Amino acid sequence: MASSQTATLSEFEDRDRSDPPRDDAAPKRKAREKTDQPDHGTEDKEPEAKPSLRERLRRHWMLTTLGVIVLLVGIVAGVMYWLAARHYETTDDAFVDARSFSVAAKVGGYVTDVLVTDNQHVETGAVLAQIDTRDYVAARDQAQAQVEQAQANITNVEAQIFSQEAQVQQARDQADQAAAQLQFAEQEASRAQELVQKGAGTVQQQQRTKSDLEAQQANDSRAKTGVTSATRQIDVLKAQQKSAEAGLAQARAQLEQAELNLSYTKITAAQAGRVVKLSGAKGTLVNAGQSLMMFVPDDIWVTANYKETQVTDMRPGQPAEIRIDAYPDHKITGKVASVQPGSGTVFSLLPAENATGNYVKVVQRVPVKIVVDQWPTDVTIGPGMSVVPKVKVR
Incomplete structure (x- = not known):
């Protein structure tokens, strides 16, 4: 038994001596050599070069020319807008304003006749209503x-x-x-x-x-x-x-x-204007001081609430361009009449009291009165309508 095991070990030793040494890196080296060998199938083909920017611009010269023109026009327009816009101050916090008032009866009695209707324009001295005499x-x-x-x-x-x-x-x-x-x-x-x-x-x-x-x-x-x-x-x-x-x-x-x-007993119009919110009717018993209608005079203007940082160079007499939201096709011109000596909050019913509590600075609004040279006659314009004035301050 011992002799047989010895024979087997001898055979393995002889086999190891006859085999060449094993190289574990041989497969990797062969793969690298295979990669380094030139590909005779693609040897004659060279990679194509990308076209340069000049060639691409030359190839599309119409689009290039158009782009350059648009860019130049945009630059010129931007410069002109900047140079012009810096001379104007504008705001969208502006409205048409007027001294509207209530038309009331001075004496009491039954209304025998009402000679106007809603939104009717009347002249100075026109009879609005009649009380029993x-x-x-x-x-x-x-x-x-x-x-x-x-x-x-x-x-x-x-x-x-x-x-x-x-x-x-x-x-x-x-x-x-x-x-x-x-x-x-x-x-x-x-x-x-x-x-x-x-x-x-x-x-x-x-x-x-x-x-x-x-x-x-x-x-x-x-x-x-x-x-x-x-x-x-x-x-x-x-x-x-x-x-x-x-x-x-x-x-x-x-x-x-x-x-x-x-x-x-004869209620007349003190000035030219329009009748609105008509409440009086024939047969109504009215007391002295009771309102019969509201009245909007023809004398209207624009009240623009500019930021206090915008009125630095604003002075009476400066020209203004006005655009009405309701009628954007109408071009209206005017001029600054006056700048209120104080912010709007100071003259409000409940003015702000900054002497108590914490304080956070807020840019205030200053009302500016703008009178119009000529209001359009083909449209109806009244108090409260939104406008966008642009005043030339420089």
Whole structure:
């Protein structure tokens, strides 16, 4: 058994000596050599070179020319736009503005007629509505009667004054007569006194002349009092005259007020414009101050809310171009009328209070009023319509 195993090992050793050494890298080397060998099938073919940019441009010369032209036009347009746009300030926060107001009745009553309709244009002085006039006509007639009565009172007092002046003249004449009689009585009394002293006259005569003198003195005093009383009566009558004149003035004022109230029954347009939101109708009972319609005057403008950084060079009188969103085909020109001295938030109902809490800076808007040279007449333009103004500031 041992001899057989020894024989087998001897055979393997002899086999190993007879075989050449094994090279593990031989397959890789053969594959590399195979790759390095030239391919006789493709030896005559050379790789094609890509065309250059110049050749491609030369091949497509029409497209190249067109592209160059478009590029040049774009550059020129961009430069021109930049040079022109930097001279203008524009905003889309702009609207048509007007001082619209409510047309209300000045007096109360039933509406007897409405002479306009919705969105109708009217001229200055046009009658818009009519209120029943019967009550106001009666009030006017009553005021007229009071005026006539006051005038009659004045005429009566004037006649009394004229009569009293005659009585004053009569009292003065009587006073003059009494003064003359008093003078004569004084002279008589003086002569009687001298005669008594000389013994040529009687005491009885002296007493009679003294009595006459006292009577004339009393008569003279009464006459002077009559003149004073008659003169004072004229003052009383003149005071009554002034009172009557005041009554006349009051009656005339009431008449004027009654005529005004009568005129207020006819509601007219204070200026040219359009009637909107008509609420009054025939037969409606309205009170004083009740609105019947809204009114938009023809005097309208543009209020543009520019950023505060855009109004640096903006001044009144600068030209502006305006485009209306509703009518983009209409070209409208105008000019800056004024720049509001303050931002819009300052004059709002609830202005911002930046002195409390945290603060975040926000660019404010400043309203700018732009007046239009000529509004289009073939379209309807009113407050609230959006516009885009462009103001030339440089």
